[in-house]
Structure formats: structure tokens, C-alpha cells
Amino acid sequence: xxxxxxxxxxxxxxxxxxxxxxxxxxxxxxxxxxxxxxxxxxxxxxxxxxxxxxxxxxxxxxxxxxxxxxxxxxxxxxxxxxxxxxxxxxxxxxxxxxxxxxxxxxxxxxxxxxxxxxxxxxxxxxxxxxxxxxxxxxxxxxxxxxxxxxxxxxxxxxxxxxxxxxxxxxxxxxxxxxxxxxxxxxxxxxxxxxxxxxxxxxxxxxxxxxxxxxxxxxxxxxxxxxxxxxxxxxxxxxxxxxxxxxxxxxxxxxxxxxxxxxxxxxxxxxxxxxxxxxxxxxxxxxxxxxxxxxxxxxxxxxxxxxxxxxxxxxxxxxxxxxxx
Numbered sequence: 098x099x100x101x102x103x104x105x106x107x108x109x110x111x112x113x114x115x116x117x118x119x120x121x122x123x124x125x126x127x128x129x130x131x132x133x134x135x136x137x138x139x140x141x142x143x144x145x146x147x148x149x150x151x152x153x154x155x156x157x158x159x160x161x162x163x164x165x166x167x168x169x170x171x172x173x174x175x176x177x178x179x180x181x182x183x184x185x186x187x188x189x190x191x192x193x194x195x196x197x198x199x200x201x202x203x204x205x206x207x208x209x210x211x212x213x214x215x216x217x218x219x220x221x222x223x224x225x226x227x228x229x230x231x232x233x234x235x236x237x238x239x240x241x242x243x244x245x246x247x248x249x250x251x252x253x254x255x256x257x258x259x260x261x262x263x264x265x266x267x268x269x270x271x272x273x274x275x276x277x278x279x280x281x282x283x284x285x286x287x288x289x290x291x292x293x294x295x296x297x298x299x300x301x302x303x304x305x306x307x308x309x310x311x312x313x314x315x316x317x318x319x320x321x322x323x324x325x326x327x328x329x330x331x332x333x334x335x336x337x338x339x340x341x342x343x344x345x346x347x348x349x350x351x352x353x354x355x356x357x358x359x360x361x362x363x364x365x366x367x368x369x370x371x372x373x374x375x376x377x378x379x380x381x382x383x384x385x386x387x388x389x390x391x392x393x394x395x396x397x398x399x400x401x402x403x404x405x406x407x408x409x410x411x412x413x414x415x416x417x418x419x420x421x
Contacts, residue, residue: 101163102173125166141282146292150194151282153337157183157190158279168217169267171260174224181217184210187279189333193301194283197292202284209275216266223256226368251375294338301334318366325359332356 099105106122142148160183167176188210191203230252234245266272285292308327312320332352340348377383 100167100170100176102167102176104167104170104172106166106170125169142285144291146194146197146294147283147285149294149337149339150190150198150292153190154187154279154283157187158276161276161279165267169264174221174228177217177221177224181214181221184213184217185329186333186336188214189330190337192330193294193297193334193337194292197286197289199284199286205278206275209271213266213272213275216263219259220256220263222364222367222371223252223259225364226371227252227256229364229368248372248376252371255371255375294334298331298334298338298340301331305331321359322363322366325356325363328352328356328359 106125141151161180164176164180164183167173168180171177188207191198191207191210195203227249230245230249234242234249237245283292305327308324312324316324332349335345335348335352339345373386377386
């Protein structure tokens with residue numbers, strides 16, 4: 098059995114001559130195809146906005162199903178990343194169209210999507226941090242690598258613990274029902290005949306512009322995190338409206354670029370919090386953590402001085418040449 102990210106699951110169950118699925122593979126498959134809840138379906142709408150919303154939600158459902166087996170196995174972290182992005186996009190699309198769709202229908206999707214996000218978030222944060230720590234360990238002095246290995250082991254243990262509630266969510270009835278509901282067409286609100294996706298995208302970008310104007314010159318971590326959330330909503334609203342042409346593609350590319358920068362900043366904020374919680378357990382370890390931060394600043398100070406040395410030497414050499 099080959100999964101979308103290339104993972105292979107090979108199991109042989111003796112006594113069946115290969116004619117029956119091994120239990121491990123059967124559980125992976127049954128978690129995706131079995132136990133779907135039957136719910137009433139709303140009539141299909143040919144209105145472009147409703148049709149586009151239906152198609153994009155189905156695309157995200159496909160991504161959830163496509164990467165779920167890999168999320169369960171936990172071998173390639175990119176499966177969880179793509180699974181999480183699909184859920185986040187779906188929530189954003191529902192929020193963008195919230196004024197135009199039935200409130201009960203939207204809540205039946207938004208609530209379990211929020212629970213799914215709460216289950217995937219801690220594991221994703223640790224995946225990102227562990228990858229960063231792996232990269233940084235190679236740059237540490239030999240005397241620091243043993244301590245770095247202890248930090249890495251602590252983070253990996255924390256990730257294993259976080260995977261348990263994630264797995265329980267994926268095998269739970271609520272998640273299976275969510276996948277069933279995502280197959281259904283959007284249920285429009287009473288009296289609504291169309292979803293003006295272009296107008297929705299314009300309003301989201303107007304909110305983003307207001308947020309940026311109020312940001313100030315020295316925004317703190319909370320303000321930048323809030324900006325990132327508003328930017329995501331604007332970007333996904335633009336995706337939903339499917340802007341055409343070169344300008345539309347450039348808009349999405351620029352929004353993605355800014356979102357990546359803000360995401361990197363937020364990853365650094367979360368990384369610091371995780372590293373502190375993984376290592377600081379009493380006053381001595383708190384002192385060691387602070388000492389490490391101060392030592393790193395001194396390394397940065399040395400690097401800045403090193404960069405300035407060539408220019409300083411050139412100035413001195415020019416001045417010395419005048420002595421003759």
C-alpha cells in the first residue's frame with residue numbers, strides 16, 4: 098500500500114494467502130471509507146458563487162482524505178501540514194461566506210473543524226520545532242551537542258504524547274461525520290440566491306488594510322499574530338473568489354509571501370515558548386535557559402563585529418597611506 102507522500106505500508110498476514118487485508122492496513126482504510134453518517138442533502142445550485150464554494154470545499158475534503166493515512170502513521174510531517182492546511186482553508190471559506198449560508202449548516206462544519214485544528218496544532222508546532230532543532234544541532238559546539246540532544250529527546254517525547262489525542266480525533270465519530278457533511282452542497286441562508294465572492298474578498302482586504310494601519314511602528318507578538326490571522330482570511334477569501342489574470346495571480350503570490358513571513362515569525366514565538374517549557378522546571382534550569390539566551394546574543398554581537406572589521410581596516414589603511 099503506497100500513500101500520497103510515498104510512504105509504503107507492507108504487511109503480510111499468514112494463513113490468508115494474501116487474499117485478505119492485514120489488520121493494520123484494514124484499519125487505515127476503514128477509518129476513511131467506513132462509518133459515514135447519512136444526512137439530508139441540500140439541492141445543488143448553479144449560481145457561480147455557490148458552485149465555487151461547493152467545489153473548493155470538496156477539494157479540501159479530498160486533501161483531508163488523501164493525507165489522513167500519512168497523518169496516522171506520522172512518518173512524513175508534510176502529511177499533517179497539508180491535512181491541517183485543508184482544514185484551515187475550509188474554515189476560512191465557511192467564515193467568508195457566513196452571511197450567505199445557513200447558520201446551522203455552517204456550525205455543523207465549523208465546530209468539528211475547530212476541534213480538529215486544536216488536535217493537529219500541537220503536533221504540527223512540535224514537528225516544525227524538532228526539524229529546526231535538528232538543523233541547529235549541527236552548528237553547535239561539540240560541548241553543547243549533548244545538551245542539545247537532551248532537548249531534542251524531550252521534544253520528541255512531547256510530540257508522541259500529543260499524537261495520542263490527534264489519533265483519537267481522527268478515529269472519532271465527529272471527524273467521520275464531518276467528512277460526510279463536507280460531501281454535501283452548501284445550504285444557503287433563507288432568501289439568499291447568490292454568494293458574491295468578489296465583494297467578500299474586497300471586504301476582507303479592506304479589513305486587512307485597517308489592521309495594518311492600526312499596527313503601529315513596533316508591533317508586539319500578539320499584534321503580529323492577529324495580523325497573520327486577518328491576512329489568512331483575506332488570502333483565502335481571494336482564493337475562493339478565484340481572481341483571474343496576471344493581477345489575480347500576483348495578488349495571491351504576494352499574500353502568500355507575506356503570510357510566510359508572518360508564519361516564520363510566529364513559528365519563532367512558539368519555538369521559544371516550547372523550548373522554555375521543555376527545559377525550565379526550576380530556578381537553576383531557568384537560570385541556564387536565560388544564560389543560553391544571553392550567550393547567543395554575544396554570538397550575534399561577535400558576528401556583527403566580524404562583518405564590520407574589513408571596512409574598518411580599509412578606512413585605517415587609507416588613513417595610513419597619507420602618513421607618507
